Amino acid sequence: MSSSKRIEQNLPLTIYGLKSVLIHPKDNIFEILCDSLDAANLSFEDGDILVIAESALATSENRLVLLDSVSPSADAFCYSKTTGLDAREVELILQESEHVFGGVSGVLLTLWNGILCPNAGIDNSNAPEGYVILYPKNPSKSAQQIMYSAAKRFKKRIGVIIADSRTQPLRLGCTGVAIGAAGFEAVLDKRGEKDLFGKSLHITRIAAADILASAAEAVMGECGECIPFALIRNSFAVMNPNAAGVLTIPADECMYLGCLKKQD
Structure with missing residues (x-):
């Protein structure tokens, strides 16, 4: 569902934390996810975003x-x-x-x-x-495989994020970050759109996958909660089954690394 349609229908952004059994190496993480959905009396809807903790995925992949x-x-x-x-x-x-x-x-x-x-x-x-x-060896590829499995079993189009927690420069504490994604646009390009005063935006891109990963952190936790999945509903995500996954930039184009490198 597009963000404009969600706003028009006044649908609230909703995030469900999904508990699971303890995941072991070589476990089928998709089957564990399905069991977690059943236990929570939930199923997928078109446009849902599934967030998976990278440590849970990595454990299932015997990493x-x-x-x-x-x-x-x-x-x-x-x-x-x-x-x-x-x-x-x-x-x-x-x-x-x-x-x-x-x-x-x-x-x-x-x-x-x-x-x-x-x-x-x-x-x-x-x-x-x-x-x-x-x-995980290839988080975006794993996210894509889970997206395909969900489409086959539930007949729904969803997005998948593989998420980790990360500190920000000069800030205390962690936020969520996507290290893999599939099924939706991980970055939304707003260049060329107008601001409140009609001025064109020139550099604005929205890190949609990272924002949603951070939102999921609120219900997944960082310790022994055993909530490796979060289901996000009615988000602003733009669905695209062929999206390229997480997007990165060269170090010299990074505001932090580029500026520090120039001072060396």
């Missing part, structure tokens, strides 16, 4: 690594000294990253799949003792 199986390199030991991170975890971060910008206590700032993120998305929270969870 868990036992730290004792990792042999740290010399670079890993060096970064371990400056960050305080386990050298074995640092080694995995180096293997998963496209680039490491540096680090502070507990965190390495990295580039993963064109996304700026801490520790290449690797986390030990919500992982068994002694393990860490890597990001």
Whole structure:
């Protein structure tokens, strides 16, 4: 449903958190999702957006690594000294990253799949003792597969977001961010539209997937809630089954990285 139609019909944006059983490696996450929908007495409607926690998807895709199986390199030991991170975890971060910008206590700032993120998305929270969870291998492809499965079973057109939480520069606390998406336009281009005073917009693009991921965080939580799914209804999303997923820009076009790089 378009945002204009939602506004015309005065339909409220609604977000449902969906509890699930504990997800294990090689579990069928779509079947677990369907069970969660049944337990909540819900089903999909056209235009719904499904948000899935990346750690839940990654666990189902067996992206868990036992730290004792990792042999740290010399670079890993060096970064371990400056960050305080386990050298074995640092080694995995180096293997998963496209680039490491540096680090502070507990965190390495990295580039993963064109996304700026801490520790290449690797986390030990919500992982068994002694393990860490890597990001899903291809979040947008996984989102697309889940979108197709939903279309086949429920005969509905939905969008899917694979979401993580992320800090913002110079801000305390986390918000949601999409690391994968399918079924809708992740970014809405508003260039050429008019503002309240009739002036044309020149640079405005709306990060729709990230906004919806942040909204889902309100019901999914960050700890032991066991709510890996959120269903968003009556959103402003523009549905498109052929959308390209999450969109990124080069580092030199980024307001933060580009400006800092010029000062080096």
